[in-house]
Amino acid sequence: MSRPPDPHAKIDLLRAAEHVFLEHGLEKARIEDITNRAGRSKGAFYLHFQSKEDAFRQIVETFVARLSGCIDEANDAFLSAAREPENFFQRCADIDLEILEFMWQNRGVVQLMLEGGGSSEFGYLIDEFAERSRENTKRLLAWGVEHGIYRPDLDVEVASLVISGAYDRIVRDLVRRERKPDLRSLVMALQQMLLVGAAGARLREVIDSKVRNRGKRA
Amino acid sequence: MSRPPDPHAKIDLLRAAEHVFLEHGLEKARIEDITNRAGRSKGAFYLHFQSKEDAFRQIVETFVARLSGCIDEANDAFLSAAREPENFFQRCADIDLEILEFMWQNRGVVQLMLEGGGSSEFGYLIDEFAERSRENTKRLLAWGVEHGIYRPDLDVEVASLVISGAYDRIVRDLVRRERKPDLRSLVMALQQMLLVGAAGARLREVIDSKVRNRGKRA
Amino acid sequence: MSRPPDPHAKIDLLRAAEHVFLEHGLEKARIEDITNRAGRSKGAFYLHFQSKEDAFRQIVETFVARLSGCIDEANDAFLSAAREPENFFQRCADIDLEILEFMWQNRGVVQLMLEGGGSSEFGYLIDEFAERSRENTKRLLAWGVEHGIYRPDLDVEVASLVISGAYDRIVRDLVRRERKPDLRSLVMALQQMLLVGAAGARLREVIDSKVRNRGKRA
């Protein structure tokens, strides 16, 4: 009998909140900015959220959950499908693309998260995000070493730091862009760099000799 | 233009401000927290700074200037000294160590900068920082390619993204630590990874064949 | 003028309102607390009451009317029945008991009234209540003096102040209790005190001599 809840209210508010949080940061964002933008009343905001911080948390945690699902799904599909190096090469790129695509679609939230909402209270978000991406990287690297795709002496700890750091950086750049760049070519070049390294012939010799020496000594 | 009366007051206030900004974020930090911690009066604060934001800006921009100087100096010393691959290997590590050391010494400000003070108003700081580190990387990579140290077909754009991303990540981890980790071994492992890449023998073949094909088609 | 549709709703709401007003005070009580407790909707509340204050007024004024009736009835029964001092003694106690019993049965509303709902807007309630009880006392005292039960020189004004004050206090204590105390013995002791006073033999002499002197002078 009562007026049915407007199913769009919360969505409108979340959208508006994301925009305003991104524009002003969590602290500077005013509830009224959000409600005005959403075309809702102040009361409606508190009908859906406990507080400004709660709205922020809901936005980000919802995204993190979806991202988590997206990553897990992609990895599982990958691990059960990839066997040959040629496929591996391609599959990795596919996953990366899928995730970067997801980041682009949600670039607002990603920015929000990367800036921790501008409050030390939510700094844990950025840490969790970074840790999550590195753990995922480790998993793939271990699988690759085990299947003879990566060199057997690869230091997985350091490699995961480098790779996740590189992707971290790419995501940071990506979500700040006005226009969506060509992600595929970027990913391909990245793989090239990460797989074969930067060393030229002469430097490689030096490195190899060092490795040999270290091997003798050990 | 006249020198502020008590030059120690400003130093005390800057120190206190850095601490309080780090603890609470720019918005949540209260002037009184800063002045209490500095043992100075509120009046003294406004004698030295236009506003809370001004204090924040001064802290970070001062650091950025010093960091800039530190990097440039290190690079110049390097470019004029390194000629041989063996030295290059070592020199790079030395520079990285020096810069990471500087970051550690100023880990408070670095954190402040990386978190943008919790306000989108200072998001540019993080961008500048990232851009600066990448530009520097590019400069070194270009030099390395020119001198036959890096492989001649190295994509400097992408390589600089990867390398600066990796270092970005390391710095983010570093400045959050309670205790100073052993930086040298970390830097060595990083170089190994970045120079020789992750690919094992089979994968490398695949990559090489692709590169050859691409070369033919081109 | 049309009878409200669900007459039980109003009763539920009044009951709940009394409870909530008592628990939190008029200002702090929330309409939602009341409607939740009554198992009714907010709309139902405004169907029966103009406002929160209206509900409060209805609760208390209803009670005052009933109390008024109760007192008048008791008094009338008394005035038409009591003739002899022995009966008077007993009758007074009966009336007091009846009224205190009524107060106990309605201790919630009485408290509400005594605390004026926590708002100066309803301070008149407490005044009316006090005035009513004093007027009633006066009526009985005048009757008693007229019938030779009280001493002829009794100052009815002051005596009514004392007596109603004493009962006022008893009621205040009573309605705050968890368990119903033995009212009869309390009433008997009260009467003893109010009828024979506190003075011992020596003091009584002093008083008597003063009264005689005053009589002479007058």
Place this chain on the structure above:
Amino acid sequence: MSRPPDPHAKIDLLRAAEHVFLEHGLEKARIEDITNRAGRSKGAFYLHFQSKEDAFRQIVETFVARLSGCIDEANDAFLSAAREPENFFQRCADIDLEILEFMWQNRGVVQLMLEGGGSSEFGYLIDEFAERSRENTKRLLAWGVEHGIYRPDLDVEVASLVISGAYDRIVRDLVRRERKPDLRSLVMALQQMLLVGAAGARLREVIDSKVRNRGKRA
């Protein structure tokens, strides 16, 4: 060097707060009403009080402390001076007058206290106040019985209830008045009533016979 604290600020605010609390009740009183009336800024209010409730508490508790001191002092002076019934009679009146005078001087706060600030949160104030006055009455009664001034069979519990109830009522009336009434004659009449009681000759006989009977049975 700094601007010295305005010693009148807190006093002005307390005065204004008392007035506004009395006018609207604790809940309805707006900080701005208080500060406007005091000619101070809103900030000044929070310089002296933690919250609105804190201001209320300070007002009342300060008064209770002073009242406490006033009563104790009067009693001590009394107990060490009064020996003879004539003096006792007079001394009691003096104390009562002094205390009623004090109540009149502070009638604003007393009203505030008696209405509990209109919030159940401060109901304890009225209870404490009542308890304090009754305890004091008990002390005096016990002293009077011991010194043969009151009748030896006086029920101190009930007598204290009656007496403090009567004074309670007087105070409630007093503090609501526009003009100060003649307190002395009121107090004298009160004493008369409380000391010799209300009973006329015939009723007194009935009472006496009852008491005798009760004595036999016991």
Place this chain on the structure above:
DNA sequence: TATGAATGAGCGTTCATTCAT
């Protein structure tokens, strides 16, 4: 009629900034 979602005026409190001393 009955419901409870939606509204928005209203107020307590904070704290950056000013300025009298």
Place this chain on the structure above:
DNA sequence: CATGAATGAACGCTCATTCAT
């Protein structure tokens, strides 16, 4: 110059009341 008391604009949040369904 230095101080810290004083200011008041700003904003988060509440909740009585309305009204679409």
